[in-house]
Amino acid sequence: MKSSRTGRDLLLPMVVALAVYALSLSGARADEPAVVPAAAAAAAAGPDLATRVSDLEAYISNTAPKLLSAPGPGHNAWMMTSTALVLFMTLPGLALFYGGLVRRKNVLSVLAQCLGTAGVVTIMWWAFGYSFAFGSGSPILGSLKFAFLKGVGNTPNPDYGAWVSHNVFCMYQMMFAIITPALIVGAIAERMKYSAIMAFIVGWMLLVYFPLAHMVWGSDGFMNGLSNAKAGIRAIDFAGGTVVHMSSGWSALLLAIILGRRKGWGHRPFMPHSMVLTMVGTGMLWVGWYGFNAGSAVAADGIAANAFTATTLATAVACVVWPAIEWVTRGKPTILGFCSGAVAGLVVITPASGFVTSTGAVLIGLLAGSIPYLACTKLKALLKYDDALDTFGVHGVGGTMGALLTGFLATPEANPNLNTNLAQIVGKTLWLEQLKAIGLTIVLALSGTLVLAYLVKAVIGLRPAPDSEEMGLDDADHGEAGYHFDEAGG
DSSP states (O other), X not given: OOOOOOHHHHHHHHHHHHHXXXXXXXXXXXXXXXXXXXXXXXHHHOSOHHHHHHHHHHHHHTOOOSSOOSOOHHHHHHHHHHHHHHHHIIIIIIHHHHHHHSOGGGHHHHHHHHHHHHHHHHHHIIIIIHHXXXXXXXXXXXXXXXXXXXXXXXXXXXXXOTTSBHHHXXXXXHHHHHHHHHHHTTTXXXXXXXXXXXXXXXXXXXXXXXXXXXXXXXTTOTTOTTTOTTOSSOOOOSSOIIIIIIHHHHHHHHHHHHHOOOTTBTTBOOOOSOHHHHHHHHHHHHXXXXXXXXXXXXXXXXXXXXXXXXXXXXXXXXXXXXXHHHHHHXXXXXXXXXXXXXHHHXXXXXXXXXXXXXXXXXXXXXXXXXXXXXXXXXXXXXXXXXXXXXXXXXXIHHHHHHHHHHHHHOOTTTOTTXXXXXXXXXXXXXXXXXXXXXXXXXXXXHHHHHHHHHHHHHHTOSSOOHHHHHHOHHHHHHSOOSOOOOTTOO
16 A cells, blocks of 8 residues: 655655755855855844934924935925925915905906915926926026926935935925916906916926026025036025016016006005905915925924024014005004005015024115015106006015115024035125026016017917906906895995
8 A cells, every 4th residue: 555645744855955055056065154245234134323313303493414315204294394385385375365365356267376386386397397397407597307306206316415305305495486487476466368468487497487587596506506516606595586576576576567457547446355364365375474484494493493583574664664664654553454464575585594593684674675665666656557456566575675684684594504615705795696697587587577478479369359458357358256145235
């Protein structure tokens, strides 16, 4: 009788045979101990204690780590929060701020322009905009190394933030790119076709915003005095005085002049239809601006805390000064004055927020509440341009003044990074570098706007038909109405 063998009896010889075969392939001998290379042993053991402590200190102080190449949870969390806050400035903050200031028949047109801008700019940013603005290339414009966000992942880009995911930094900067052209809407509100605005914005981002953002904030940018030791103009701009407010404000002025005045402007009153919406929008802008300014530290560190403080002080002071001037000169402080003062304070402190002390911020607030007030009332009346919602008076004039004041008030006491490349000119001749940056920004904004405005005008036209403008852009462009009333008018 034959004996039967179990599966276990068959498996054991097979395992032994495979083991012998593997040892023969490796050339190992049974009587020789395995040798582990020293480098492999060190890698298995991990970094030494000193290196680990050094990286922990780098995380706390927001300096470059020796070993790690991963986002820091706290810094990343703050930057994602800041990204959401800056988007909150446009949607719904700016949309409601501007929407309340126009007449009832044009409120939806303003909302649509803000929403459309957010969508169009996002697509451009993904395809090539981020790469043009923040990819290394030339001092004037980046490259296509990050086109379609290739290589923009979770690992930090040390050129812009040692502890923040590259994709988070990219999304944060995209929110700046969204709100900047949306600011232009305020100057040409109630009289430019939606199609013309979208076409203009696409061209404006290409000709003005992407090059300017790279020159000021790109790692090899021509005007990035803070980070680029070889910068041609050694200027500084913490959160967008030149890139955001000057570029949009000066472009808005020229576009408004080319477009012409609104039908009936100067012959009948053009009153805001809802100061309630404007007040709500102002509050949203103020809250969101903490992401705008404090977030520009690209870390949750002491510089961000200083920018947070400076932003609060300058805005609050300007919010008091503007209506106080109205009270003295016109007899009553208006809600519009409070709102305009707050936004002016936010604008003027923006380029300086991470570079000035609290006292410097208060001084900026005093000037922010008075100089833009004069621009919006006296200068506008004198030159008779129809800047519908005072984009130039607040953002153009305020951004220009803020950029210049930054040159006088910036101090290493607020931001030690000023000692890296600018120690010899801070407190001395930095304001001259700021003047150069101001001049180049104005030339770029005006020349780009001039070319684009006449190009769009020739191809699709800028303004709606007179009857459509009179009827209102809500119906003419979008076939909708912001408000509906019963037959009794209720």
